[in-house]
Amino acid sequence: MATPLAGTAIITGGNGSLGSSIAIAIAKAYPFVHLLLLARDIRSDSVTKLRNKIRLIGPRSIEVARVDLASFNSVVSFAENTVERVRTKEIPPVTLLINCAAVASYVADQVTRDGFDPVYQTNCIAPFLLTISLLEAFRAGDGSPNGGARVINVGCSAMSKGTLDFFDKHDYGNQQPGTPLSSKEGNARFGSSKLIMSAAMYALRRSLVLNGSISLNIYTLDPGGMTGVGHLTENAPRSIRMAHQTRSGLRPFLRVFSKSAINNPSVPAKAITKVAFQKERVEQWGRERYYILNNEYEAGSVIPLLRNKPQMEGLLKKMMGQIEIGIKGMGSPQHHAFTNGYAAYPRGQGSTFSISPHRFQPRPQPALRRRRQLIQRLLLIGGVSLLLLVLIFPSWRSALLPVVSLGLLSSTEDLQIQTVRYYDLSAVQGTADGWVKDERVLMCTPLRDASSHLPMFFSHLRNLTYPHNLIDLAFLVSDSKDSTMEMLTSMLGDLQADSDPKMPFGEISVIQKDFGQKVQQDVESRHGFAAQAGRRKLMAQARNWLLSATLRPTHSWVYWRDADVETAPFTIIEDLMRHDKDVIVPNVWRPLPDWLGGEQPYDLNSWQESETALALAETLDEDAVIVEGYAEYATWRPHLAYLRDPYGDPDMEMELDGVGGVSILAKAKVFRAGVHFPAFSFEKHAETEAFGKMAKRMGFSVVGLPHYTIWHLYEPSVDDLRHMEEMEQERKAREKEEKEQAERSNRVNALFKDAKTESDIDNAFVRDDMGQQEKEQKESETPKKPEAEGVEKAPAAKPSKNRKNTSTSAPQPKPTSSAKSTPQTQST
Numbered sequence: 001m002a003t004p005l006a007g008t009a010i011i012t013g014g015n016g017s018l019g020s021s022i023a024i025a026i027a028k029a030y031p032f033v034h035l036l037l038l039a040r041d042i043r044s045d046s047v048t049k050l051r052n053k054i055r056l057i058g059p060r061s062i063e064v065a066r067v068d069l070a071s072f073n074s075v076v077s078f079a080e081n082t083v084e085r086v087r088t089k090e091i092p093p094v095t096l097l098i099n100c101a102a103v104a105s106y107v108a109d110q111v112t113r114d115g116f117d118p119v120y121q122t123n124c125i126a127p128f129l130l131t132i133s134l135l136e137a138f139r140a141g142d143g144s145p146n147g148g149a150r151v152i153n154v155g156c157s158a159m160s161k162g163t164l165d166f167f168d169k170h171d172y173g174n175q176q177p178g179t180p181l182s183s184k185e186g187n188a189r190f191g192s193s194k195l196i197m198s199a200a201m202y203a204l205r206r207s208l209v210l211n212g213s214i215s216l217n218i219y220t221l222d223p224g225g226m227t228g229v230g231h232l233t234e235n236a237p238r239s240i241r242m243a244h245q246t247r248s249g250l251r252p253f254l255r256v257f258s259k260s261a262i263n264n265p266s267v268p269a270k271a272i273t274k275v276a277f278q279k280e281r282v283e284q285w286g287r288e289r290y291y292i293l294n295n296e297y298e299a300g301s302v303i304p305l306l307r308n309k310p311q312m313e314g315l316l317k318k319m320m321g322q323i324e325i326g327i328k329g330m331g332s333p334q335h336h337a338f339t340n341g342y343a344a345y346p347r348g349q350g351s352t353f354s355i356s357p358h359r360f361q362p363r364p365q366p367a368l369r370r371r372r373q374l375i376q377r378l379l380l381i382g383g384v385s386l387l388l389l390v391l392i393f394p395s396w397r398s399a400l401l402p403v404v405s406l407g408l409l410s411s412t413e414d415l416q417i418q419t420v421r422y423y424d425l426s427a428v429q430g431t432a433d434g435w436v437k438d439e440r441v442l443m444c445t446p447l448r449d450a451s452s453h454l455p456m457f458f459s460h461l462r463n464l465t466y467p468h469n470l471i472d473l474a475f476l477v478s479d480s481k482d483s484t485m486e487m488l489t490s491m492l493g494d495l496q497a498d499s500d501p502k503m504p505f506g507e508i509s510v511i512q513k514d515f516g517q518k519v520q521q522d523v524e525s526r527h528g529f530a531a532q533a534g535r536r537k538l539m540a541q542a543r544n545w546l547l548s549a550t551l552r553p554t555h556s557w558v559y560w561r562d563a564d565v566e567t568a569p570f571t572i573i574e575d576l577m578r579h580d581k582d583v584i585v586p587n588v589w590r591p592l593p594d595w596l597g598g599e600q601p602y603d604l605n606s607w608q609e610s611e612t613a614l615a616l617a618e619t620l621d622e623d624a625v626i627v628e629g630y631a632e633y634a635t636w637r638p639h640l641a642y643l644r645d646p647y648g649d650p651d652m653e654m655e656l657d658g659v660g661g662v663s664i665l666a667k668a669k670v671f672r673a674g675v676h677f678p679a680f681s682f683e684k685h686a687e688t689e690a691f692g693k694m695a696k697r698m699g700f701s702v703v704g705l706p707h708y709t710i711w712h713l714y715e716p717s718v719d720d721l722r723h724m725e726e727m728e729q730e731r732k733a734r735e736k737e738e739k740e741q742a743e744r745s746n747r748v749n750a751l752f753k754d755a756k757t758e759s760d761i762d763n764a765f766v767r768d769d770m771g772q773q774e775k776e777q778k779e780s781e782t783p784k785k786p787e788a789e790g791v792e793k794a795p796a797a798k799p800s801k802n803r804k805n806t807s808t809s810a811p812q813p814k815p816t817s818s819a820k821s822t823p824q825t826q827s828t
Helices: 017-029 045-057 072-087 118-133 135-140 157-161 183-211 238-249 251-257 266-276 309-326 367-392 394-404 454-463 484-496 529-550 572-577 611-618 668-672 687-697 718-751 755-796 803-809 817-821 823-827
Strands: 007-012 033-039 062-066 094-099 149-154 216-222 289-292 295-298 440-447 471-477 508-512 555-561 565-567 583-591 599-601 663-667 702-712
Touching (some): 007 072, 017 045, 033 045, 045 062, 072 135, 094 118, 094 135, 094 266, 118 183, 149 266, 157 183, 183 309, 216 266, 440 529, 454 484, 471 484, 484 508, 529 687, 555 572, 572 663, 572 702, 687 702
Parallel strands (some): 007 033, 007 094, 033 062, 094 149, 149 216, 440 471, 440 555, 583 702
Antiparallel strands (some): 289 295, 565 702, 583 599, 583 663
8 A cells, every 4th residue: 555645845946956956855855745846837958857856766746837926827726726636635735835936137127917027026926925825725734743834935145135115116117128237236126025025924924823723834944055057147247147156166165154155056955855844833923933044043133124013014915915906807706815715814903913022133243343244254255266266277376476465576486386396315315314414214103902002102202312303203003903093193192292392293194004914912823933924914014005105205214113112222213323224223132020031032033044044945835934933944044132242332233134123224215216025925034024135135235233232022921921820829828828827926925925934933833843742752751760770780790791891980989987997898
């Protein structure tokens, strides 16, 4: 089942430049709107072209009707036919009327059959008559989802030059037809017709709103200036045509000051379509709107006479009277504009109007300010026009420039703009003291996922002693997934905005180009043997892209520098430049943790060729790439990195065949001669190593400095990370054990705070125990003592071999009285 049409849109002047653009815009945006285009000649080429364009958009409902706006009979007949077709549902209700048709004339014209000036009748009376005659067709579409029918009158900026009484004061019917009019009078004639039409339409809207019988919203939209040749300018005086052509040519500059200054007809067509189909309820007449393209204003602020209530009432009555006179005697009553007796103008007291002065009323600028702004714009436009003429037409330079310069510059040879530039490349060969001779250096740095390295890199940039204004920076960001580009842009802005006048660099180029690099940026992936050949070929492409896009005829040197260099002398550019070699590189090492030895050679791509390597190359395929530092290719070449002596002469030179890309200083003439970074297998090498061999093959000097060392950032491998993790675990275990021992010691100290006191207490207990044991022992030995004495006396009576000794040792008893008398006894 087909989708029903949503409504009918009537466009007068449908075959004109603006009318056809509006029809195309509606056909594109709203395919279910029936387009009813009005044209004076429906068989013209413009109508055929319009049909073909809409047919290319898709199936649309469109018809073109012949209507001559200079004839009331033609207008009313069309309106009656349309109302009848809407009533019989042959076409959808009319929801939109765009009064787009207009004519301009700069000669006195013969009045129409209805007795009016053709400009006045076509631009003013006919649209008003058509609107009133279609009221019943509008009434049928009153309940549409868009909130009622709409009438859009196409205005113009010339309305500001028009007056309501212009056609009362100028009667061109009494003049000889074809009498030329001045440009000013012709513009006032056209602007007055548009002004009266817009004011009368707003008055009609107020009448309909107060009457409350139909929802009809009426706007005026100023499309601004439009490019192209139309019927409004094709018969205009030469001055107006030239002014229009000049404005069309200066359209980009004029739009800087005003978007409505000059546009392609499709621009206002889109604005009209947007206003025509915006979804909203019909508002009270106080929201009278005037549009300039998409900008909305209060109509009273643009057309001040809308605030004059008596003048608006008089204008509406005048227009109604002219319509009634124009259609008098046309036949039956149904030809009258008020179909079915509906009066557009309310009778009696209901005809009073009320103005809402509080919306969209900008303060009027003083005349002096407006005049000053006009003069400034004219001067700017004149200056831009003069500059364009000088640039576009070289033959005008000799005539215009001496006049502009007041004769101070009269030599045409000195004033010719240099479209051909001359460069003497013999002056940019590169010397040993380039910083003294102001030789420019191009510093190139490829970047990929380098956001973590940029702060360190920019600190090195700031510390370079080579004059910064002689260094042009070039960056290539490729295949990055982190915030390298954002951080680079921010840090470059900070660098160039530094308050130190010696800090900003020269020209800075940032290029973004992806090469499909799939190798990850971790150490294992980047330095894995399997990824080396393909990775280095893509890196060579990146270097060549960066160099070819940024090398200028003013550059004498090219310095390649990686972003992950950790330590380098601030004077590295001057130090390398002093050797005056075509290609020169320093030695590159990297620091290591103490458990790995403290340091290690890093860049093994700087080497001298060996017989073993040449023999190996003969055995490889054509596309093979030899890479150094891998067991798969044992080349036995002397490497620059392994010849380093920390106490050696940093200026000592070593001839090289291949070079590494961490830090390369080369004269620009090397690259201009054709040496590049091969992205293919060149003598079984690629990228920087092949660059060195190519430079050597072309006769350029390639040297390295074995004792001049810069230090690359240490990036731990997977094994290093694993060992670091084990060391960290051991450290944590050791700290845990030490902590436990400390806790045990603290507990012991808490229990035994004074070791001497405890020892004395123990000794006292020991002495008490010993004393108790001695006392018990003595008590146990006391009853056995007499028995022991008897045992001792018994043996004393027995003879003994040692008797003499015994008697001698025994004490002698005292003599008694009997003994004195018996000496024998004594002797015995």
